[in-house]
Amino acid sequence: MKRVVKKHPLAIRWFHWINFPVIAVMIWSGLLIYWANDVYRLGWGDTTILKFFPDSFNKALNIPYRLAEGMSLHFFFMWLFAFNGFLYVLYLVFSKEWKLIFPNRRSLKEAWQVLLHDLHIKKGLPVQQKYNAAQRIAYTGVIIMGLLMLLTGLAIYKPTQLHFLCALLGGYEWARAEHFIITILFCVFFLVHILQVMLAGWNNFRAMVAGFEVLPDNKTAAVANETNEQPANNNNH
Amino acid sequence: MKQTNNRLTTTIIKMKTKEYFLSNAQVRNRTILAVTCLLLFFTACFFTWKWLNGQPKEQGALKPLRKVLDANESIFSTVLFSNSNLVKTYPKESAVQKVRVNGNYGLQSEFDPANWTLTLIKNPGDTLHISIDDIKKLPKTEIIFDFKCIEGWSQVTHWAGVRFSDFVKYYGLNEQAALQFTGLQTPDNEYYVGIDNKSMMHPQTILCYEMNGKPLPLNQGAPLRLIIPVKYGVKHLKRIGTIYFSSNRPPDYWYERGYDYYCGL
Structure with missing residues (x-):
């Protein structure tokens, strides 16, 4: 016998796993498009620390001269990205799941404690529900990034018909730069996310696949714990 | 138990x-x-x-993706496009002096601007030849806007010419402009574009003969080029040879090479 708890509803698991290949194609086709005017870099004046992207990177992935292909992919998968994201947010609102994911008043302070804990500086974690405070901030942040991706994308796709949006984002060239920067942030999020999931272990990962999480074998807790709150040592990512 | x-x-x-x-x-x-x-x-x-x-290609793009590009066109050209949505314009000082030259398709054949006239096909068998002086007699419109290339760069540039809608009015082309498309091609027909007439009749679309207050240079399409700010640069055909009208999509150089036909901004 295993004491288990329902963690991720089926809908959220579908949204999550559909998002993965869709964003992968969006980033891939985005690379094909970006290559045609690859002006961004990290550096100052004549000094460049990192060019986006180095020629070796473009060559290795066979990116050059595929602008038309990139655009045709991008402008198809944008619909899947937008619909999946839209349905996901609707689901969050109507299922009340947003209460578990949006940060609350304590989240900022608690996220700091989570960070110190994860870096092995301090022991002990604040009591959490489905997500800890750092996760709430990260996952809400990534939803906002998704929305910004859509808005900056629309601003550079139809800068004249959506001139208000384009102006709001700082104009055409800024909107393009923002679209690029958020893509990089998405990639950073992805890497940290993968690392955290690997550290959190199989039980946590299975929850995003099968929906349930096996709780630690603690019979007294099973009876006593009648709220949704989970033991503080249950550190899931 | x-x-x-x-x-x-x-x-x-x-x-x-x-x-x-x-x-x-x-x-x-x-x-x-x-x-x-x-x-x-x-x-x-x-x-x-x-x-x-693995799908076959239609006009250079994978067939299912081509269908979506066309569907996007019908959505965005009806839901969003409006003549009152204007491209942002800038003061003269914002315009660059070194205007980027990108692409010389259709400009490589031998060409004498002095012998040039615009060929306007009103109807099959009803063709007008219009000199640059006649075009310059029409009301002049200036525009300084952020020219956008499909590659992703943009540049604030300064152009002047006659509004296409004024040209249509003067030459009595209302019937033709009511068709769905206008086709334009260079004199050697090496470069050609097709554009929906809603975009052609947009108040910022001009048949252009001046850049930065001076006659258009040859590499920018002298004596007459199209400036259509609601489209990517690929549609701003240089050195216009012939203009004609059609209810079907006229051939389009980059469309045949996998790009979106509409290219609307």
């Missing part, structure tokens, strides 16, 4: 929380089922991707 107890606990907890009990076998089976579903999903994604990339 222990089993019964557990079952009892399960019922109580199920009512009050989301906690419940599963046997080890149930945990294993549900895990296997869910992981199998996920792997099937990824396999389906992989084969869909394979299938998509």
